Amino acid sequence: MLHIAHVSKAFARGGPVLADVDLTVERGESVAIVGASGCGKSTLLRIIAGLEPPSRGTVTVAGEEIRTPHPMVGMIFQEPRLLPWLTVAENIAFGITSLPGSERTARVQEALDLIGLVEHASKWPRELSGGQSQRVAIARALVARPSVILLDEPFSALDAVTRADLQRHMRALGRRMHLTLVIVTHDLEEALILGDRVAIMQPNPGRIAKIVTVPGDGDTDLARRELASSFAHLSGARNAAVLEGARVEYALTS
Amino acid sequence: MSDVVGHSPALTAVQRAAPRFSLRDIAVPLLLPLALGLIWEGAVSGGFAEGRLMPAPSTIIATLGELAKSGELEVHVLATTSRVAVGFLLGSIAGVLVGAITGHFAMSRRVLDPTLQALRAIPSIAWVPLFILWLGIFEASKIALIAVGVFFPVYLGVMGAIASVDRKLVEVGRIFRLNSLQLVSRILLPAVLPASVVALRGGLGLGWMFVVAAEFMGAAEGLGYLLIDGQQTGRPDLIIAAIVVFALLGKASDALLAAAAKPFLRWQDSYQKN
Numbered sequence: 001m002l003h004i005a006h007v008s009k010a011f012a013r014g015g016p017v018l019a020d021v022d023l024t025v026e027r028g029e030s031v032a033i034v035g036a037s038g039c040g041k042s043t044l045l046r047i048i049a050g051l052e053p054p055s056r057g058t059v060t061v062a063g064e065e066i067r068t069p070h071p072m073v074g075m076i077f078q079e080p081r082l083l084p085w086l087t088v089a090e091n092i093a094f095g096i097t098s099l100p101g102s103e104r105t106a107r108v109q110e111a112l113d114l115i116g117l118v119e120h121a122s123k124w125p126r127e128l129s130g131g132q133s134q135r136v137a138i139a140r141a142l143v144a145r146p147s148v149i150l151l152d153e154p155f156s157a158l159d160a161v162t163r164a165d166l167q168r169h170m171r172a173l174g175r176r177m178h179l180t181l182v183i184v185t186h187d188l189e190e191a192l193i194l195g196d197r198v199a200i201m202q203p204n205p206g207r208i209a210k211i212v213t214v215p216g217d218g219d220t221d222l223a224r225r226e227l228a229s230s231f232a233h234l235s236g237a238r239n240a241a242v243l244e245g246a247r248v249e250y251a252l253t254s
Numbered sequence: 255m256s257d258v259v260g261h262s263p264a265l266t267a268v269q270r271a272a273p274r275f276s277l278r279d280i281a282v283p284l285l286l287p288l289a290l291g292l293i294w295e296g297a298v299s300g301g302f303a304e305g306r307l308m309p310a311p312s313t314i315i316a317t318l319g320e321l322a323k324s325g326e327l328e329v330h331v332l333a334t335t336s337r338v339a340v341g342f343l344l345g346s347i348a349g350v351l352v353g354a355i356t357g358h359f360a361m362s363r364r365v366l367d368p369t370l371q372a373l374r375a376i377p378s379i380a381w382v383p384l385f386i387l388w389l390g391i392f393e394a395s396k397i398a399l400i401a402v403g404v405f406f407p408v409y410l411g412v413m414g415a416i417a418s419v420d421r422k423l424v425e426v427g428r429i430f431r432l433n434s435l436q437l438v439s440r441i442l443l444p445a446v447l448p449a450s451v452v453a454l455r456g457g458l459g460l461g462w463m464f465v466v467a468a469e470f471m472g473a474a475e476g477l478g479y480l481l482i483d484g485q486q487t488g489r490p491d492l493i494i495a496a497i498v499v500f501a502l503l504g505k506a507s508d509a510l511l512a513a514a515a516k517p518f519l520r521w522q523d524s525y526q527k528n
């Protein structure tokens with residue numbers, strides 16, 4: 001579904017940010033990308049989204065090369081990025097205004113239902129909590145019916161309970177709608193929850209150093225251990241401690 | 255979406271949106287001027303104050319009544335208002351255009367802004383002799399002066415608004431593949447509207463200030479003319495009557511502008527209420 005081949009990136013100012021990144025994501029699969037801050041995760045995602053051109057290499061979605069944003073690819077950012085002058089319902093409809101009114105209304109209605117914000121439809125964004133805003137951003141991406149959704153640390157600004165809630169929600173939505181997901185996160189537990197596979201990126205210049213497969217329905221302990229040791233090895237011992245912390249938090253919340 | 259709006263929590267936003275005019279909104283601001291007027295009126299009629307240099311409110315109202323009856327008031331108000339209107343229109347169109355260009359293109363900002371800032375630093379009254387030489391003593395020079403006064407706050411406000419549009423929101427537009435026209439109408443314009451309205455209101459205020467200077471340049475009609483006339487004929491009631499009309503017109507035009515913009519700014523204004 002999504003094919004990243006030999007993608008490199010160097011900005012006009014500064015050295016190489018990405019070097020020869022290869023990654024293939026199957027239809028309906030979910031890949032989490034983890035890595036140290038500044039290793040190029042957001043840059044890679046922005047290249048896949050068509051917001052930023054690669055210096056070298058290609059990204060294709062369903063066989064079509066991505067040069068500018070593609071209708072089959074949606075994106076959810078770290079911040080909700082709702083338009084403050086539109087209501088919740090209007091924000092959700094932002095990307096589908098070319099559809100006939102009845103179809104648009106139906107899709108917005110369905111999305112409001114899905115994210116549990118029906119009674120907030122005519123509120124302004126500033127009247128929403130952080131978690132509600134991010135739900136609206138998710139709905140806005142979903143109503144355009146993309147096949148691929150890119151998420152850049154979508155839940156990192158939320159409290160632990162809301163985050164766990166939205167993680168479960170997103171995983172369920174992804175499965176139900178057979179979405180292809182690429183999720184950037186700095187939270188290894190989140191990567192384990194949302195990813196079928198977890199790609200670990202290494203900095204200077206950014207590249208995918210290792211991919212860990214998360215077993216479908218059972219025991220993630222093995223994957224967690226493998227991820228932890230790889231991550232510790234690749235990005236220094238400090239992060240192993242972070243993972244230990246995340247693990248304790250996970251044990252407490254699940 | 256009608257069933258969505260049917261739910262009561264959703265209704266609150268709709269209700270909030272409806273314009274509300276309560277007696278309190280109108281009465282409270284009038285309290286202070288009315289009280290001061292009454293005190294002064296009492297002081298003059300009770301013989302505690304002379305009222306020759308500062309006539310009692312009743313005298314001023316009588317003067318206004320005479321001016322209105324003779325049709326003079328209408329002539330002066332019309333003359334002044336139309337000068338402000340034309341000057342404001344020209345100045346704000348230029349301000350919006352130049353502000354939009356310099357706000358959007360960093361290069362044009364680097365070229366234009368320093369010069370405009372230098373021009374802005376000139377006390378605008380200093381232009382008067384030049385405008386008279388260039389445009390004559392009639393309407394053109396007056397309107398030019400008002401337009402200059404309006405231009406700068408509008409230019410500054412619009413430029414600042416456009417330059418500070420959140421790049422992240424523009425990216426949302428790009429993700430949904432808006433073309434440049436849609437980007438302008440669906441993201442840039444609504445984003446700069448609040449600051450632009452503030453800038454326009456500031457510009458309009460300056461327009462009312464500059465029209466006085468313009469009419470001091472010599473005019474056969476207008477509220478500024480009335481001020482001069484009152485001074486030369488030793489009639490403080492005429493001067494104060496003109497000042498009161500200025501205050502009313504300035505306030506009314508500002509309220510009109512604010513009301514015109516209000517439907518577009520509902521999303522941001524309700525937190526200021528209590």
Ligand SMILES: Nc1ncnc2c1ncn2[C@@H]1O[C@H](COP(=O)(O)OP(=O)(O)OP(=O)(O)O)[C@@H](O)[C@H]1O
Pocket residue numbers: 011012013014017035036037038039040041042043044186
């Ligand atoms: N527009 C840009 N111009 C120049 N350099 C950039 C630009 N965007 C990103 N960079 C650089 O590219 C590198 C990778 O940035 P990126 O945002 O992709 O990192 P990241 O992995 O997402 O980090 P984080 O986890 O902190 O979000 C950084 O060194 C950054 O300074």
Ligand SMILES: [Mg+2]
Pocket residue numbers: 041042043152
């Ligand atoms: Mg990032």
